[in-house]
Amino acid sequence: ASKNQAVEPLGQTFFIFDTVVNVKIYDNRATSKNFEELDALMQEIDGRISRTAEGSEIYQVNANSGVAPVKVSEETYDLVSTALDYAKRTDGRFDPAIGNLVTLWNIGHEGAHVPAVEDIAIAQALCDYTKIDMNADKHEIFLQEKGMAIDLGSIGKGYAADRIYDYLAEQGFNSAIIDLGGNVYAMGKKPNGNLWTIGIQDPDQERGNPIGNIKVEDKTVVTSGIYERFFIEDGQLYQHIINPKTGYPVDNGISSVTIVTNRSTDADALSTTLFVLGIEEGLAFIENTPDTEALFISKDKKLYATSGFKELLTKTNDDYVFAN
Numbered sequence: 001a002s003k004n005q006a007v008e009p010l011g012q013t014f015f016i017f018d019t020v021v022n023v024k025i026y027d028n029r030a031t032s033k034n035f036e037e038l039d040a041l042m043q044e045i046d047g048r049i050s051r052t053a054e055g056s057e058i059y060q061v062n063a064n065s066g067v068a069p070v071k072v073s074e075e076t077y078d079l080v081s082t083a084l085d086y087a088k089r090t091d092g093r094f095d096p097a098i099g100n101l102v103t104l105w106n107i108g109h110e111g112a113h114v115p116a117v118e119d120i121a122i123a124q125a126l127c128d129y130t131k132i133d134m135n136a137d138k139h140e141i142f143l144q145e146k147g148m149a150i151d152l153g154s155i156g157k158g159y160a161a162d163r164i165y166d167y168l169a170e171q172g173f174n175s176a177i178i179d180l181g182g183n184v185y186a187m188g189k190k191p192n193g194n195l196w197t198i199g200i201q202d203p204d205q206e207r208g209n210p211i212g213n214i215k216v217e218d219k220t221v222v223t224s225g226i227y228e229r230f231f232i233e234d235g236q237l238y239q240h241i242i243n244p245k246t247g248y249p250v251d252n253g254i255s256s257v258t259i260v261t262n263r264s265t266d267a268d269a270l271s272t273t274l275f276v277l278g279i280e281e282g283l284a285f286i287e288n289t290p291d292t293e294a295l296f297i298s299k300d301k302k303l304y305a306t307s308g309f310k311e312l313l314t315k316t317n318d319d320y321v322f323a324n
């Protein structure tokens, strides 16, 4: 083959992790076997960390809350440990023990409505990361209170993106787009040596309408927003990120938060974290996080960005203006 031969990407769409996953490999050596292996990898991850899949490790940990520690795989143990690091750094405003509030509010699913105040109080009392015991020697996790539940919805897709990236790297690929419902990992560069162009979704428009784009090489770009998982009751929008301190969905004027960094597990945890922290505290938090940039889009179409993100962003929609 001539060295100028065009590289046609080979891609596949999967429905898993409660979202649409699309992986495109830009390498003529990619085959359908790679996608079979990716499918198996994702099934394996979901079967380990899903809160709702009976028999998953997280399911077992939750089912044994208040009863007994559960031994989990090293990977699951490490993922919960990473989530706990963010919980500690935010004094529990990011909290992987959020399971009861997530189940109660049921946001993004059929029939979601505002729960009774007393039910919110009961669920909230069970959301407390300080009651997760980690035994590093035995790889055991124990939830101290009966009924407590871990939920890794804030970090799981990022983790899966990293695992997909690592698989592709092991297979010798260095150019790919991994997209788990907007949780994107742009591997390497385009085959022609150019940077990848990643759109930043306009929170007020259908998917595919960006406010602008950024050009990146080997970075992950992850967004948490109010626009995909929510319900409206009495004219009020309830989105899916919950403040564990109040028991209610966060309602702080933010439409979305986008993170750009090197590992998707961190980007995913950070997008959720910054959403809860809000603009001012969130930007301060990112100042202390190396190699990481953030962009907030507010409901009144203002942009608040780290200086690095400002440099990256090519704005294509003039309705949105920088406010910092």
Ligand code: ADP
Binding pocket: 093, 094, 095, 096, 098, 102, 151, 152, 153, 154, 155, 157, 183, 223, 224, 225, 240, 241, 242, 243, 244, 268, 271, 272, 276
């Ligand atoms: P997406 O689901 O679109 O990827 P996020 O990564 O921000 O969005 O994750 C939101 C999910 O995280 C929720 O659906 C829920 O499962 C969980 N969650 C909600 N609030 C919190 C919180 N304060 N801390 C940790 N996880 C949370």
Ligand code: MG
Binding pocket: 153, 154, 155, 156, 157, 158, 183, 268
């Ligand atoms: Mg996410």
Ligand code: MG
Binding pocket: 153, 154, 155, 224, 267, 268, 269, 270, 271, 272, 273
């Ligand atoms: Mg997240």
